[in-house]
Amino acid sequence: MADIVIHLAPHILAALLYGALGFHFWNTRWRESETQSVAGPMRRWERSAIAAALLIHAAGLQAALFSDAGMRFSFSFALSLMMWLAVLVYWLESFMARMEGMQPMVLPLAALCTALPVLFPNVHVVAHAHALGFKLHFLAAMLAYSLLTLSALHAIFMGFTENALHKHNLTRSLASLPPLLVMETLLFRILTLGFILLTLTVGSGVFFSDSLFGKPFVLEHKTLFALASWGIFATLLLGRHAWGWRGKRALRWTLAGFALLILAYVGSRFVAEVILGRV
Numbered sequence: 001m002a003d004i005v006i007h008l009a010p011h012i013l014a015a016l017l018y019g020a021l022g023f024h025f026w027n028t029r030w031r032e033s034e035t036q037s038v039a040g041p042m043r044r045w046e047r048s049a050i051a052a053a054l055l056i057h058a059a060g061l062q063a064a065l066f067s068d069a070g071m072r073f074s075f076s077f078a079l080s081l082m083m084w085l086a087v088l089v090y091w092l093e094s095f096m097a098r099m100e101g102m103q104p105m106v107l108p109l110a111a112l113c114t115a116l117p118v119l120f121p122n123v124h125v126v127a128h129a130h131a132l133g134f135k136l137h138f139l140a141a142m143l144a145y146s147l148l149t150l151s152a153l154h155a156i157f158m159g160f161t162e163n164a165l166h167k168h169n170l171t172r173s174l175a176s177l178p179p180l181l182v183m184e185t186l187l188f189r190i191l192t193l194g195f196i197l198l199t200l201t202v203g204s205g206v207f208f209s210d211s212l213f214g215k216p217f218v219l220e221h222k223t224l225f226a227l228a229s230w231g232i233f234a235t236l237l238l239g240r241h242a243w244g245w246r247g248k249r250a251l252r253w254t255l256a257g258f259a260l261l262i263l264a265y266v267g268s269r270f271v272a273e274v275i276l277g278r279v
Helices: 002-030 044-065 075-093 103-119 132-166 180-207 209-213 221-243 247-275
Strands: 070-073
Touching (some): 044 070, 180 247
16 A cells, blocks of 8 residues: 555645645736736746646656556546646746746646646556567657647647637636747647657657567557548648648647647547446
8 A cells, every 4th residue: 555655745745836826826827916907927936836747747757657567658648648748848938938828727737737646546568569660659759749748638738718809808717828929830840840750750660560569550449530630630731831721720730630630649549448337
């Protein structure tokens, strides 16, 4: 029992810290206040607290995913790792642009996903995880998932901002967000990098399946979802470059691509592990 508690402690501690920081940023950046109408920039101690949560979260993931028996994984660890990378990207971006207004939405989601391994602890040992090719494939996949998850969150923020501007609803939460053009530039920067990594992931999985997974390529439902998601993001980036797509059209395509991408792995693993009880 003590070993289980020690094993889960970093996940619990990181989730609590993310949750507390999320409440803090909501209270200081989004909550309407009579004494302060404009939200202040991120302070040094706030960045340090997020960095501490990231380090604790990373330590918990490293200990849980890698053991003497090999690499272990599950849908809960996939979501936890994805949100870890998403928080890390926003934390790094906060040194170049004002990101404090994003934190009240990102950090609570990170808290929820960090707690998932505690609620759903079942894992499966990943075959061929010792091979360098598989490690590179896995790294590219997780980075792609994380960046495209971040792009979906970013699209939601942009939709929220655009609607508020159209309604002339100039709240404190809106004032704490970066300008819409800055958010749009960041969105397509994240999308482009995520798409490149997704291309490497899908391409290596399709063309080098035998060496990566020890079996020939099979067109499964999760592969179809991944290919469909790739097609949507490719169309969006082409539309942006060729026809200047932006605004609500770009947001809808981003969310559609993200929904299919989630179904490709996390959704299929959730069904297998939680609903069907397979490991």
